[in-house]
Amino acid sequence: MGERHERVERKKEVTNRSTMSESKARLAILELAHMMGVPMSLTAIINLKVPDAIWQDGSNTPLSAAHILARIRPHGGGDAENLQRILRLLASYDIFNEHLSTGGERRYSLTDIGKTLIDDDQGLSYAYYMLQHHQDALMRTWPLVGETVENPTVQPFVKVNGEATFEYYSKRPDELNLYCKSVSSMSVPLMREILGVYEFEGVETLVDVGGNSGLSLRMIMDKYPNVRKGINFDFPDTVACAPQIPGVTHVGGDALDYVPSGDAIFAKWVFVHWTDEECKMALENCYKALPVDGKLIVCEPVVPELTDESHRTRTLLSGDIFIMTMYRTKGKHRTEQQFKQLGISTGFTRLSAIYVDPYMALLEFQK
Numbered sequence: 001m002g003e004r005h006e007r008v009e010r011k012k013e014v015t016n017r018s019t020m021s022e023s024k025a026r027l028a029i030l031e032l033a034h035m036m037g038v039p040m041s042l043t044a045i046i047n048l049k050v051p052d053a054i055w056q057d058g059s060n061t062p063l064s065a066a067h068i069l070a071r072i073r074p075h076g077g078g079d080a081e082n083l084q085r086i087l088r089l090l091a092s093y094d095i096f097n098e099h100l101s102t103g104g105e106r107r108y109s110l111t112d113i114g115k116t117l118i119d120d121d122q123g124l125s126y127a128y129y130m131l132q133h134h135q136d137a138l139m140r141t142w143p144l145v146g147e148t149v150e151n152p153t154v155q156p157f158v159k160v161n162g163e164a165t166f167e168y169y170s171k172r173p174d175e176l177n178l179y180c181k182s183v184s185s186m187s188v189p190l191m192r193e194i195l196g197v198y199e200f201e202g203v204e205t206l207v208d209v210g211g212n213s214g215l216s217l218r219m220i221m222d223k224y225p226n227v228r229k230g231i232n233f234d235f236p237d238t239v240a241c242a243p244q245i246p247g248v249t250h251v252g253g254d255a256l257d258y259v260p261s262g263d264a265i266f267a268k269w270v271f272v273h274w275t276d277e278e279c280k281m282a283l284e285n286c287y288k289a290l291p292v293d294g295k296l297i298v299c300e301p302v303v304p305e306l307t308d309e310s311h312r313t314r315t316l317l318s319g320d321i322f323i324m325t326m327y328r329t330k331g332k333h334r335t336e337q338q339f340k341q342l343g344i345s346t347g348f349t350r351l352s353a354i355y356v357d358p359y360m361a362l363l364e365f366q367k
């Protein structure tokens with residue numbers, strides 16, 4: 001009798017456990033099905049200038065939705081209840097802190113994540129990265145992710161917008177400007193991390209391949225006066241709107257055709273756009289442009305070998321899908337091992353990796 005009772009209890013426990021895990025699974029699928037509401041709400045609050053309204057010169061005082069609305073719509077109008085619904089969702093993703101008073105009033109301040117949306121003293125923030133990633137041309141392209149499987153020779157962005165991404169930006173100064181601001185906003189904090197761990201001693205001429213506005217070179221040259229000559233190498237349309245920087249020459253060209261010579265070459269966040277074959281072409285061009293014993297310092301998103309559920313892995317893998325859909329179906333985020341193989345196949349003798357940041361690693365290729 002006792003044994004039978006135990007068996008029944010055990011069976012009940014197992015049934016309960018599986019019921020629990022099924023309901024959790026259903027909840028997880030619902031969260032994913034509703035996921036689009038998160039970036040769209042975030043984009044909306046950036047366009048509405050909600051983070052700036054709360055921040056107001058660093059006060060970050062918790063405000064109600066009605067109070068925020070009064071700041072962003074000083075002449076009246078708008079719906080505070082709907083704004084609060086958006087703020088509640090984003091508080092659940094740790095963009096805002098929610099302060100709930102005993103009277104039931106909800107007030108919001110920015111968390112550390114929310115603060116990344118506030119412009120710094122150079123007018124840069126991750127708000128531009130969010131806006132750039134959710135422009136109409138990109139949003140129109142997202143439904144074509146599956147086509148990269150059906151036919152990888154068709155580039156979804158080209159199919160939807162009629163031209164490749166960089167060509168598209170180059171013809172639209174506003175979009176190109178947003179792109180450059182988004183890239184710089186992401187790069188400045190990362191460059192600070194790189195300069196904390198990597199030394200550019202002994203280099204006089206440094207080439208930055210895909211250097212965009214030349215901002216990385218400026219930061220390197222500020223810290224290392226031995227780098228007397230910087231060559232910022234990027235597409236002609238991009239360097240055409242790059243600012244003048246003392247000691248930096250902007251050179252327009254395509255790294256798949258050639259790379260200007262220097263004592264060392266820096267290339268940050270540019271290999272992602274290329275297929276493996278194109279990476280080899282660029283690496284060969286870098287190899288040719290370097291002296292004996294020269295170094296190529298690559299900084300790229302590096303995906304881990306093992307897939308897990310961590311924030312880092314998810315961010316890197318979702319970034320990979322972004323590249324696949326928006327740039328090239330065979331452009332990609334690579335593993336350290338894949339970079340090593342590419343380097344060795346093009347003549348480099350050694351690769352050492354420094355994980356400067358959870359998103360990007362520094363890969364030093366030795367000629």
Ligand SMILES: C[S@@+](CC[C@H](N)C(=O)[O-])C[C@H]1O[C@@H](n2cnc3c(N)ncnc32)[C@H](O)[C@@H]1O
Pocket residue numbers: 166183184187209210211212213216233234235238253254255256267268269270273
């Ligand atoms: C994601 S951005 C990175 C910019 C900069 N290196 C940074 O980290 O801030 C990629 C840059 O690579 C440039 N780029 C892409 N393909 C290129 C090519 N084939 N030749 C030269 N530049 C290229 C783009 O124009 C863009 O400025």
